[in-house]
Every structure is written in structure tokens, then in C-alpha cells.
Amino acid sequence: MDTIEQLIAWAGPKGVKLNGLGPQRMPGRGIGLVATREIQPNEIVLEIPIACLRTLDTVPKPLVRKLPPKMSVHGLLAADLMLDGVNPSSEEHSRYAAWDAVCPTPEDLSTAPLLWPEELQALLPRAARELLDKQKAKFAKDWAGVRPVAVATAGGAEKDVASGSTSVNASQQGTDDKDGDHEDEGLKARYKHAWLLVNTRTFYYTNAKLKKRPRDDHMALQPVADLFNHTDDDSVTCKVSFDYRGFSFRASKIYNPGDEVHICYGRHGNDKLLVEYGFAMDENRWDExxxxxxxxxxxxxxxxxxxxxxxxxxxxxxxxxxxxxxxxxxxxxxxxxxxxxxxxxxxxxxxxxxxxxxxxxxxxxxxxxxxxxxxxxxxxxxxxxxxxxxxxxxxxxxxxxxxxxxxxxxxxxxxxxx
Ligand SMILES: C[S@@+](CC[C@H](N)C(=O)[O-])C[C@H]1O[C@@H](n2cnc3c(N)ncnc32)[C@H](O)[C@@H]1O
Incomplete structure (x- = not known):
């Protein structure tokens, strides 16, 4: 079984229902979701139960306790994604291994400007540069909070952050000496990758706990649904909705077998798509x-x-x-x-x-x-x-x-x- 088949085999028993839809590698767009039969408007093509989501509630409590109390949900989810892989034998890791295996690699995400050298970032159009500056500031804040925990975990001070067995050495908190920075580059790159995965793959989601947080924090990761690619034509894309049972995706036009089924990430111009998602469309009705x-x-x-x-x-x-x-x-x-x-x-x-x-x-x-x-x-x-x-x-x-x-x-x- 390849990783896509393994994902489907893993997701089915968890209640993920694919109806006439299947993942497929799409040239230039990673994996996408494609119609496997004729789909009629209004059909629900995908359902994801709430229990399958990765949200604030699924970030291990011992990890949450070690991170700053005001840390964004984006930052927490990214910390969880990053540190989940540190101990491949942990229970948490095996829970999500099939899902993690289909996520883009750092090379796949390399077109995201956050990963570009500064010389290239400086040559972005001004609108994209302004968006990137805001993104960099958000990332820097989250990394400052996660860094001591990441250093302690990777340095062996704690073998399993999620088990909550060890605390972070106080001298490691808030360090910004140059040598320390240098040593942490590998960890920072791993956190940046996890952070970008969250940035490019979360859906708007809220519940009683999240409602108390700012709107920016209303997010969740969901398996399989995170394989929907974007199209600019929001009049014919799958409509996304959620309630207390889960998310559902409803077709709004006829699809023939082999057609890619899209959702719309928003009416975004290419500067926004580029900075937030790492791609830009030659045909984009919202570009400016x-x-x-x-x-x-x-x-x-x-x-x-x-x-x-x-x-x-x-x-x-x-x-x-x-x-x-x-x-x-x-x-x-x-x-x-x-x-x-x-x-x-x-x-x-x-x-x-x-x-x-x-x-x-x-x-x-x-x-x-x-x-x-x-x-x-x-x-x-x-x-x-x-x-x-x-x-x-x-x-x-x-x-x-x-x-x-x-x-x-x-x-x-x-x-x-x-
Ligand atoms: C939510 S994921 C969609 C699944 C993704 N293609 C994958 O392989 O996992 C979002 C990412 O998919 C890619 N993507 C989505 N829509 C695209 C499009 N219309 N053209 C090119 N890449 C696209 C971008 O890399 C984006 O960051």
C-alpha cells in the first residue's frame, strides 16, 4: 500500500466517509481530491467526524502547560506536529502516522516565501512583502514560545514532552545568544515546516473553548479534507460546513469521473495565495x-x-x-x-x-x-x-x-x- 492508500485505510474506521471522491497526485499541486464517479450537485462527498480533528483539545496537556499561556492555537498545533515526530514509538505519534505520511515535505513547501532567502523575499511585490512581514512576526512570536521546549526535547533533557515528565531548564528560556541560535537552526527549520503545514491546511473551526479565543485561533486540522486544492471560482466549489458532529463537504455542480473537486480558500489575490499557501494561479479572478x-x-x-x-x-x-x-x-x-x-x-x-x-x-x-x-x-x-x-x-x-x-x-x- 502506498501512503495515500494507507491514509484511506486509516481514516475509514475513524468515520471519515468519502463518497465518490478519492485522493490522487496532481502535477504541480501535490495531492488533490478527484471524482471517482459522476457526482451530482448537492451530494455530500466527504464527511469528517469531530473526533478525527486535531484541535486545541488534542494537543497533549503536558505540552500545553509548558508553553506560554497566551500561545496561539496555530503555534500550539505546530508544536504538537513537530514534537509528535520526536518519539516515533509514542502513542500520539502512532495515532497520526498515516496522516503525517501524506503531508508535504519541506521541499514540497519550498515555494512558500517564508522559506526563501532574504534576497528573494526582498524582491517580492510590496503587497506580498507586507503580508510576509506580518507572517514572519507571527512565526517569530510562536517560535520564541516553543524554542525552549523544542531545545529541551531534542537535546534529550526530556525524551517525551507529551508525557510531561520533565520541565524546561530555566537557563534555556528566552535565550537569544548567537551560538544558541545557530545550534537551534535545525529545530527552527522543523518548527517552521510544522507551522507552515498548519498555515496551509487548517479549516475555520470553533467550539465552546475556542470561542473564548480570538477569531484567528478558530482553527482545526482535519485528515483527508486537507487534501482539497483551491480554485478561485467560489460559485461552483464544494461547500464546507460543520456542526457538533463534524465537517461535511457538499458538491455544488456535476463532476465527471477524473475531475478534480476543489474548495475555495477565500477570494484571495495571488500575493496572498503565494505568501499563505506557496502558490500563485495564472488564471485568478481575484488577483490584483x-x-x-x-x-x-x-x-x-x-x-x-x-x-x-x-x-x-x-x-x-x-x-x-x-x-x-x-x-x-x-x-x-x-x-x-x-x-x-x-x-x-x-x-x-x-x-x-x-x-x-x-x-x-x-x-x-x-x-x-x-x-x-x-x-x-x-x-x-x-x-x-x-x-x-x-x-x-x-x-x-x-x-x-x-x-x-x-x-x-x-x-x-x-x-x-x-
Ligand atoms: C490544503 S493543502 C491541499 C493539498 C495539497 N495539495 C497536498 O498535497 O497535501 C494546500 C496546499 O496545496 C497546494 N495547492 C492548493 N491549491 C492549489 C492550486 N490551485 N494550485 C497549486 N497548488 C495548490 C498548495 O501547496 C497549498 O499550500
């Missing part, structure tokens, strides 16, 4: 290009102050419809008298009279952004740092941005000529 850098650079301080006062400073995006209303407002600052601008903002003027001037300014900004994208593609193409798939992912992201910009440049030029 953030224009803050190029728009803000054109505005003087007093114009920025006015925009701030009216709640329009920043968050300028180009999506498949064109530039957003916020961008229209900001750009109008550059070509309208104040009264005209105010009337547009107040909705008293539809802005038609100034649209041509606005389009011209936007065109210049999009061309500038296009040139930035072209430069990045060339720059990354000439680099040797990091893994080839990481550089390819970065180039792919910039090419997607280039494509969106080019489509809209053509649109504006076409409109001006007609």
Missing part, C-alpha cells in the same frame, strides 16, 4: 496589483493629508475590472480643482468630464509599474540565490502582474482611440 507605490509618489504632502482626512490614503488596486474607486479619487487630486474633487467624492459629480485626464494619468502610472515588473523579471532571472523553484515562483508572480498591467494599458489605449 497594488498601486500604492506609484500613486503615492505622485502626491505631495498636502494632497496626502487631504486624502487621509477623507479616508482615501493608500490601498490603491488594479483588478480585473480596472483601477478601484480609491485610485480614481487619489488620481483626481492631480487633475481636478478642489471643488470638483469634493463633488466627485461626495457623489454629486460622476467624474465623466475629467475621466480622460484621469485615464491619461493612470496610463502613465500603469506603464511605470509595467517597467518595474519587467525589471524584476530580468533581475530575478539573472540570480542564482535560493532554489530554482523559488526563483521561478517569484518570476511567475511578476509575470502575472505584468500581464494584468498590460491588459489594462491596452484597454485604456483602446478606449482613448475609439
Amino acid at each position: 496589483v497594488v498601486l500604492d507605490e506609484v500613486v503615492l509618489a505622485k502626491l505631495d504632502e498636502s494632497q496626502r493629508d487631504v486624502l487621509e482626512e477623507f479616508g482615501f490614503l493608500g490601498k490603491y488596486v488594479l483588478d480585473r475590472e480596472g483601477v478601484c474607486y480609491r485610485t480614481q479619487v487619489a488620481v483626481r487630486m492631480l487633475c481636478c480643482k478642489h471643488g470638483e474633487w469634493r463633488r466627485f467624492v461626495d457623489g454629486a459629480d460622476d467624474g465623466e468630464a475629467t475621466q480622460e485626464a484621469v485615464d491619461l494619468l493612470v496610463l502613465g502610472m500603469l506603464r511605470e509599474s509595467l517597467s518595474t515588473a519587467a525589471t524584476k523579471i530580468e533581475e530575478v532571472g539573472g540570480m542564482a540565490v535560493g532554489r530554482p523553484e523559488q526563483r521561478e515562483m517569484l518570476v511567475r508572480r511578476w509575470k502575472q502582474i505584468y500581464q494584468i498591467l498590460q491588459t489594462h494599458i491596452h484597454r485604456i489605449v483602446g478606449k482613448a482611440q475609439s
Whole structure:
């Protein structure tokens, strides 16, 4: 039996019900779930009982007690995943071995920017960099809490953290000396891998205990369901729901045998998909290009102050419809008298009279952004740092941005000529 078959054999007796669905390796997407027969809309294709979930409740209590009381559920689940493998003969480990065996390896996750060298991270589009900075801060906080326990466990001070037999040496808590950091790199990499598994595979889930925690903590891992890949078309994806019995996944269209069955992770643009999940889709209806850098650079301080006062400073995006209303407002600052601008903002003027001037300014900004994208593609193409798939992912992201910009440049030029 291969690892996928072993997972199914393990999950069945636990109450996981696959109905016309089976896991399959999908080129470029790891494992996915595929229809094994014709599926009709509204059929429940997968059910996962609550008892199968890995949640705050399944993290061994002795481990929870050793970690900071305010540690995030994300951090706790990752600590459990990491330390579960430390003692392969432990009861906990054998409970989840079949599930762990199908999880992506560190190499599989290498396209996630959190694992990239800093030189490549620095070349991400600004929106992705901002998301990555937040993610890094979350990870750093969780690692600071887990590190003493991980060091003690791996260093042999305690053979089985889950058994609760040993406490962490006080001198190891909060250490940040350089040598210590160096020695801990291997442990940190293992924790980062576990942390990314949690990041990419949890579902929204809450219960009485989790409700007392922030919404960010409302999460659970579930076997088999964590094999659903993402699609951007949320109108036809499987609908996910849960109650006190468990999760169920309901089809909302017809699937033929061999069709991949997806869920939607959310209406995310590619910067978010890349940072949170390590992939970016060439066809993504929710993708967008953030224009803050190029728009803000054109505005003087007093114009920025006015925009701030009216709640329009920043968050300028180009999506498949064109530039957003916020961008229209900001750009109008550059070509309208104040009264005209105010009337547009107040909705008293539809802005038609100034649209041509606005389009011209936007065109210049999009061309500038296009040139930035072209430069990045060339720059990354000439680099040797990091893994080839990481550089390819970065180039792919910039090419997607280039494509969106080019489509809209053509649109504006076409409109001006007609
Ligand atoms: C919840 S898991 C889905 C199962 C996963 N494919 C596996 O092999 O275990 C999420 C991960 O699957 C991959 N993935 C999901 N949807 C994808 C897509 N549309 N294109 C490429 N990769 C995708 C990404 O690596 C993502 O982090």
C-alpha cells in the first residue's frame, strides 16, 4: 500500500466517509481530491467526524502547560506536529502516522516565501512583502514560545514532552545568544515546516473553548479534507460546513469521473495565495496589483493629508475590472480643482468630464509599474540565490502582474482611440 492508500485505510474506521471522491497526485499541486464517479450537485462527498480533528483539545496537556499561556492555537498545533515526530514509538505519534505520511515535505513547501532567502523575499511585490512581514512576526512570536521546549526535547533533557515528565531548564528560556541560535537552526527549520503545514491546511473551526479565543485561533486540522486544492471560482466549489458532529463537504455542480473537486480558500489575490499557501494561479479572478507605490509618489504632502482626512490614503488596486474607486479619487487630486474633487467624492459629480485626464494619468502610472515588473523579471532571472523553484515562483508572480498591467494599458489605449 502506498501512503495515500494507507491514509484511506486509516481514516475509514475513524468515520471519515468519502463518497465518490478519492485522493490522487496532481502535477504541480501535490495531492488533490478527484471524482471517482459522476457526482451530482448537492451530494455530500466527504464527511469528517469531530473526533478525527486535531484541535486545541488534542494537543497533549503536558505540552500545553509548558508553553506560554497566551500561545496561539496555530503555534500550539505546530508544536504538537513537530514534537509528535520526536518519539516515533509514542502513542500520539502512532495515532497520526498515516496522516503525517501524506503531508508535504519541506521541499514540497519550498515555494512558500517564508522559506526563501532574504534576497528573494526582498524582491517580492510590496503587497506580498507586507503580508510576509506580518507572517514572519507571527512565526517569530510562536517560535520564541516553543524554542525552549523544542531545545529541551531534542537535546534529550526530556525524551517525551507529551508525557510531561520533565520541565524546561530555566537557563534555556528566552535565550537569544548567537551560538544558541545557530545550534537551534535545525529545530527552527522543523518548527517552521510544522507551522507552515498548519498555515496551509487548517479549516475555520470553533467550539465552546475556542470561542473564548480570538477569531484567528478558530482553527482545526482535519485528515483527508486537507487534501482539497483551491480554485478561485467560489460559485461552483464544494461547500464546507460543520456542526457538533463534524465537517461535511457538499458538491455544488456535476463532476465527471477524473475531475478534480476543489474548495475555495477565500477570494484571495495571488500575493496572498503565494505568501499563505506557496502558490500563485495564472488564471485568478481575484488577483490584483497594488498601486500604492506609484500613486503615492505622485502626491505631495498636502494632497496626502487631504486624502487621509477623507479616508482615501493608500490601498490603491488594479483588478480585473480596472483601477478601484480609491485610485480614481487619489488620481483626481492631480487633475481636478478642489471643488470638483469634493463633488466627485461626495457623489454629486460622476467624474465623466475629467475621466480622460484621469485615464491619461493612470496610463502613465500603469506603464511605470509595467517597467518595474519587467525589471524584476530580468533581475530575478539573472540570480542564482535560493532554489530554482523559488526563483521561478517569484518570476511567475511578476509575470502575472505584468500581464494584468498590460491588459489594462491596452484597454485604456483602446478606449482613448475609439
Ligand atoms: C490544503 S493543502 C491541499 C493539498 C495539497 N495539495 C497536498 O498535497 O497535501 C494546500 C496546499 O496545496 C497546494 N495547492 C492548493 N491549491 C492549489 C492550486 N490551485 N494550485 C497549486 N497548488 C495548490 C498548495 O501547496 C497549498 O499550500
